[in-house]
Amino acid sequence: MEWMKSLQSPHVQCSSFFDYLLQTRPELTPAARWGGSLPAPVSAEDVQRGYLASITHGTTVLGIKYDQGVLIAGDRQATEGYQLATRTMEKVFKTDSHSAMAIAGAAGPCIEMAKLFSVELEHYEKIDGVQLSCVGKANRLGQMVKANLPMVMQGLVVIPLFVGFDTKLGQGRIFKYDVTGGRYEETDYHSIGSGGKDAKVTIKERYRRNLPEEDTIRLALQALFSAAEEDVGTGGPDILRRIFPTMKLIDLDGVRDVEEPRVASMCDELARVRARQD
Amino acid sequence: MSMPYYVSPEQLMQDKAEYAKKGIAKGRSVIAMEYQDGVLFVADNPSTSLFKVSEIYDNIAFSGAGKYSEFEHLRKAGIQHADLKGFMYSREDVTARSLANGYSQTLGTIFSQEMKPFEVEILLAQVGEQPGENEFFRIVFDGTIFHERSFVAIGGRSEALLAALQQGAGDQLLDIKSALKHCVNALKTVSEQDVAPNGLEVALLDRLRPGRKFRRLSQDDFSSLLS
Numbered sequence: 216m217e218w219m220k221s222l223q224s225p226h227v228q229c230s231s232f233f234d235y236l237l238q239t240r241p242e243l244t245p246a247a248r249w250g251g252s253l254p255a256p257v258s259a260e261d262v263q264r265g266y267l268a269s270i271t272h273g274t275t276v277l278g279i280k281y282d283q284g285v286l287i288a289g290d291r292q293a294t295e296g297y298q299l300a301t302r303t304m305e306k307v308f309k310t311d312s313h314s315a316m317a318i319a320g321a322a323g324p325c326i327e328m329a330k331l332f333s334v335e336l337e338h339y340e341k342i343d344g345v346q347l348s349c350v351g352k353a354n355r356l357g358q359m360v361k362a363n364l365p366m367v368m369q370g371l372v373v374i375p376l377f378v379g380f381d382t383k384l385g386q387g388r389i390f391k392y393d394v395t396g397g398r399y400e401e402t403d404y405h406s407i408g409s410g411g412k413d414a415k416v417t418i419k420e421r422y423r424r425n426l427p428e429e430d431t432i433r434l435a436l437q438a439l440f441s442a443a444e445e446d447v448g449t450g451g452p453d454i455l456r457r458i459f460p461t462m463k464l465i466d467l468d469g470v471r472d473v474e475e476p477r478v479a480s481m482c483d484e485l486a487r488v489r490a491r492q493d
Numbered sequence: 494m495s496m497p498y499y500v501s502p503e504q505l506m507q508d509k510a511e512y513a514k515k516g517i518a519k520g521r522s523v524i525a526m527e528y529q530d531g532v533l534f535v536a537d538n539p540s541t542s543l544f545k546v547s548e549i550y551d552n553i554a555f556s557g558a559g560k561y562s563e564f565e566h567l568r569k570a571g572i573q574h575a576d577l578k579g580f581m582y583s584r585e586d587v588t589a590r591s592l593a594n595g596y597s598q599t600l601g602t603i604f605s606q607e608m609k610p611f612e613v614e615i616l617l618a619q620v621g622e623q624p625g626e627n628e629f630f631r632i633v634f635d636g637t638i639f640h641e642r643s644f645v646a647i648g649g650r651s652e653a654l655l656a657a658l659q660q661g662a663g664d665q666l667l668d669i670k671s672a673l674k675h676c677v678n679a680l681k682t683v684s685e686q687d688v689a690p691n692g693l694e695v696a697l698l699d700r701l702r703p704g705r706k707f708r709r710l711s712q713d714d715f716s717s718l719l720s
Contacts, residue, residue: 240581243580
């Protein structure tokens with residue numbers, strides 16, 4: 216029984232669920248995938264030959280600050296090579312009352328990381344009785360990305376985008392990561408994934424500081440539209456099947472979803488505008 | 494050569510039990526009670542940062558009486574167990590029953606194998622989806638486990654408290670205001686001096702909350718409910 220062990224060894228008495236897993240059930244951690252030994256890296260040719268074609272990948276996600284906090288959004292499409300894997304994947308995850316993350320990369324490990332990270336934050340909060348600070352959460356996520364480096368050698372890249380509301384500073388914050396776990400704070404907005412660059416260019420053209428909520432949601436949708444138009448991996452708004460991007464707003468009161476009808480009506484409106492332009 | 498002197502197992506267990514009971518008798522009390530929308534916890538605790546009641550999982554809360562370091566240890570172990578189980582399987586698979594069994598096993602083993610038993614009494618409550626589906630477990634120092642209904646008290650004067658709670662308890666589930674008053678009155682009855690609001694710790698497992706049901710009530714919150 217795990218908790219008998221933990222009662223006898225004081226070194227397990229830490230606030231981190233990830234460390235607890237490593238010490239008691241290492242087979243459940245992402246790093247256990249290769250039994251602790253590093254596998255040979257996958258060559259670029261292997262990647263081109265379609266080694267990764269059978270692995271589900273998710274694509275464009277973005278974060279934008281607005282006057283009350285920060286918005287995070289993502290498209291819904293996941294691909295396996297040239298095949299569409301799913302049209303309705305959820306890439307934006309609430310991680311605790313005042314933070315959320317979105318992911319780009321190999322879907323399986325991405326979702327695993329989001330799940331592990333939310334348990335990590337909840338565990339800390341329950342054990343210590345207080346939530347981690349916004350920067351504390353961002354740093355912890357960086358360490359988890361770093362622990363994932365062996366998988367990157369296998370071509371299983373997991374890159375998160377983290378947003379949170381800093382209750383001390385009274386503002387939203389955006390953090391991006393690289394595969395080595397490097398953490399970089401963005402001042403206004405950021406977008407990652409295969410269509411990330413296209414989305415970012417669109418945001419850059421129209422962004423102003425302290426935009427109201429409604430305008431920020433519209434800007435996020437416009438950016439996701441552009442990404443879907445330019446990048447084959449990113450799914451556009453599916454008017455036919457009524458599948459729309461998912462979004463969350465994070466402000467002083469916490470995380471809330473932007474309701475689907477609201478996104479849907481705004482998508483319809485944008486689609487009409489685009490049709491007129493063409 | 495010195496002879497190891499013989500102590501009968503009965504004597505040994507009795508001594509240990511007495512020792513543990515003495516420790517618990519010094520501990521301050523905690524009450525858990527059903528109300529219309531969930532479970533209410535009221536603890537006699539003047540500290541505002543060292544809690545006697547805390548969250549274990551979505552719909553499960555923990556409370557301990559006796560030695561702080563020991564029930565704090567058990568609280569952490571419970572959170573680890575619950576989070577691990579929820580991570581491995583699913584959030585709905587974490588139940589108070591399995592946690593209570595774990596605590597019972599742990600306390601039982603410590604009581605029979607260690608020199609010094611834990612001087613603690615533990616209370617686990619799980620809020621159900623419907624009124625009347627709530628569960629309460631009380632686990633004592635030797636691992637004995639009690640499955641309780643409606644209300645339960647642990648700590649130094651738990652028996653007197655239970656008697657006080659029993660008085661005036663109707664068949665109807667109380668609303669939060671009356672339930673809180675009932676608990677505070679019970680605490681007043683068993684303690685000689687008046688119970689000041691700043692000497693209380695109040696928490697809820699609120700069925701109406703989405704996701705994690707546990708919530709602490711600040712002093713202002715419950716003072717306004719009591720007035």
